[in-house]
């Protein structure tokens with residue numbers, strides 16, 4: 299039956315496949331099919347006019363490298379200009395520099411591009427990232443941002459590989475959540491936009507429009523941690539890579555209102571050492587994989603943005619990372635007198651303190667462990683011989699400071715019950731407490747900011763340049 303169907307394909311289809319097979323620039327550069335007839339589709343990036351031919355760089359986004367298309371002057375359509383989308387059919391030959399190029403036999407322009415009509419990027423010009431960011435819909439056409447997007451894709455694959463190799467199960471944590479995991483009140487509340495619908499759905503027990511749809515307050519998730527804690531108590535090792543949201547009025551180069559987070563949770567861990575190993579195994583294997591498989595693209599990207607050699611991603615590969623307690627970190631900072639915000643023992647570290655500690659450690663990642671309990675959320679476990687401290691950890695890295703936060707979770711039913719009732723969360727997080735009642739086990743986990751990870755790897759100054767559609771206060775374009 300299958301074969302019958304294949305045989306009855308219209309000849310038009312089979313013919314065109316055999317004459318000029320379509321392929322990507324990446325495929326061509328990988329397989330080097332010299333002498334073959336090929337069809338390529340993409341955008342014209344640079345054009346050089348010579349006496350008899352015009353040379354056009356074709357960019358299809360599959361790689362940072364472009365393929366030169368040589369077009370005899372008599373075959374050039376008037377609409378083939380910088381920025382247009384086009385298709386070229388021809389034969390692949392080697393030029394005197396031993397590079398493959400396509401000698402075009404025919405050209406078909408799909409969409410013209412008239413720069414004077416308002417196309418924001420002129421040929422051969424470089425622009426400040428802030429200018430480029432004003433044109434989010436056309437930003438992927440720039441060499442810098444398309445490269446970033448390819449690397450972002452490679453990073454998520456590397457993360458998935460790291461966890462799969464270690465038998466972690468990927469969980470899709472919900473985007474809509476009834477809890478504010480971190481308890482810091484940085485949530486966006488969600489309700490239907492339709493007033494009519496809200497009116498219809500309001501009930502006796504849920505009179506507020508904010509509660510009408512789901513019978514309770516609902517938010518955009520700030521963290522998938524608690525959902526992962528349920529899963530870890532059945533699947534042992536779990537992770538998620540998904541969007542998270544924070545309603546913080548911060549326009550800094552390190553914050554977004556919507557960002558992605560790699561979160562992992564493991565059962566049967568009750569100490570910081572194992573947690574640190576799991577974190578550094580994640581960051582080091584992921585970076586190692588990227589440096590092995592995407593070094594060309596990483597080099598290209600870092601070169602165009604002028605990345606600092608001081609911030610070398612190889613430092614992420616070399617484990618174990620240095621570990622310092624919060625108290626010792628304060629001792630180090632106290633001796634320095636160079637901060638805009640002075641360090642106050644018992645208070646959170648400011649960004650400049652974090653970056654100082656990384657510098658102090660030779661621009662290498664450093665773990666800060668054993669934090670005062672008041673600085674960390676209610677779910678972190680108290681250290682048995684010093685109840686004022688908790689088993690929490692921050693991983694500090696060059697360029698961003700905190701890249702990752704994690705902790706051993708409070709697994710004692712009575713201690714957690716008390717903490718929840720103190721925070722007024724006992725009713726709301728009844729299910730979270732109940733996890734500690736049936737087949738309980740200790741768990742530990744961590745969250746790595748995905749965009750910050752890109753900032754560390756590539757030395758990107760502004761986090762808004764690591765995500766396709768950045769959202770930050772007063773900005774949610776498109």
Ligand SMILES: NC(=O)C[C@H](N)C(=O)O
Pocket residue numbers: 479480520521522523561562703704705743744745746
């Ligand atoms: N999964 C984690 O441990 C991340 C942590 N809940 C945070 O948002 O920082």
